[in-house]
Amino acid sequence: RIKNSGKGSAAFFDASMEREALARMKIEQSLRLAILEKRFCCAFQSKVDIRTQAVTGIEALVRLRDDEGVIQAPGSFINLAGELGLIDELTHLVLAEIVKSIDLINDSFGAEATISINVAAKQAGNPEFMRSFARALDETGFPQRFMIEVTEDAFVAKNHFQTEILPMFRKLGVGISIDDFGTGYSSLSALADITADEIKIDRSFITDIHKRPRSQGILRAIESLSEALGMTVIAEGLESYEELAYLQAATKIRYAQGYYFARPIFLEELKLATPTSSESRPGVSNRPTQQN
Numbered sequence: 001r002i003k004n005s006g007k008g009s010a011a012f013f014d015a016s017m018e019r020e021a022l023a024r025m026k027i028e029q030s031l032r033l034a035i036l037e038k039r040f041c042c043a044f045q046s047k048v049d050i051r052t053q054a055v056t057g058i059e060a061l062v063r064l065r066d067d068e069g070v071i072q073a074p075g076s077f078i079n080l081a082g083e084l085g086l087i088d089e090l091t092h093l094v095l096a097e098i099v100k101s102i103d104l105i106n107d108s109f110g111a112e113a114t115i116s117i118n119v120a121a122k123q124a125g126n127p128e129f130m131r132s133f134a135r136a137l138d139e140t141g142f143p144q145r146f147m148i149e150v151t152e153d154a155f156v157a158k159n160h161f162q163t164e165i166l167p168m169f170r171k172l173g174v175g176i177s178i179d180d181f182g183t184g185y186s187s188l189s190a191l192a193d194i195t196a197d198e199i200k201i202d203r204s205f206i207t208d209i210h211k212r213p214r215s216q217g218i219l220r221a222i223e224s225l226s227e228a229l230g231m232t233v234i235a236e237g238l239e240s241y242e243e244l245a246y247l248q249a250a251t252k253i254r255y256a257q258g259y260y261f262a263r264p265i266f267l268e269e270l271k272l273a274t275p276t277s278s279e280s281r282p283g284v285s286n287r288p289t290q291q292n
């Protein structure tokens, strides 16, 4: 509208818009630079068996160290990285960091813990990227340790994701996880057509679950469907004892991930705090302090 409004249009491009455009350019520039300089790192968050409190897996959550050395969470750059076509490189950097740190990961979380990597729906819909990523996972020599987390949108997209891409990963032994379930566009019945190993129930259903009958109903439905389909259910964003108590008393959900058990933590932080003692793995008994 503004672009085509003719002669007087410059008047609409006011100072605040100029500031916005400049700010965006600055972010773009620093993002490109960060990729070039590999200024990304991962925080790792445990997935916990709520009955035994054992760490069954970890999820890699990417962080950006910006120009000023401040750590930025993905909310501030992931979408932009996608728009700029930089996200594939970022995912490969995440994998590279995991491979480089695998001994420390094993010491800290156990050598059986699965290692989850997030893949944006847009990436999942790009067969070229997915092929190159599968190859990279295979080249680690331990592809069976990995899981990829993809949101439900990727599964319902009308492409070859389910018929060609996923089988390729499955053949390597890479697990498939549906992230943020319940927030996308798929209906519960669409679950029946999805082949995945794990379904992560979005935090919005877990928050205050003990006080919210509607969320409880949704949880029950997801739970019974997943059980019928042979998928593991994991509750995301578990923050309180009350939420945990509800899951234990009223559901058969066995796995959870959330601040209550463990916050995302940097490996360097673990190295400082707990050299290699298996007594002090990040879990319930040893809640690491946040370093987000």
Ligand code: C2E
Pocket: 045, 060, 061, 062, 073, 074, 075, 078, 087, 090, 091, 094, 117, 118, 119, 120, 149, 179, 180, 203, 236, 237, 238, 239, 257, 258, 259, 260, 264
């Ligand atoms: P996600 O995969 O659903 O990850 C869970 C997010 O919730 C993480 O935020 C985590 O720090 C946060 N979280 C975990 N437990 C709790 C809790 O108890 N309470 C609350 N309030 N939050 C909790 P984070 O690290 O900021 O990541 C946000 C999103 O960015 C991720 O959501 C994921 O979709 C995306 N992301 C992260 N790393 C990557 C990556 O390497 N590649 C891609 N494509 N996306 C990534």
Ligand code: MG
Pocket: 059, 118, 149, 179
């Ligand atoms: Mg995830």
Ligand code: MG
Pocket: 179, 180, 200, 202, 236
């Ligand atoms: Mg999630």
Ligand code: MG
Pocket: 180
């Ligand atoms: Mg999310």
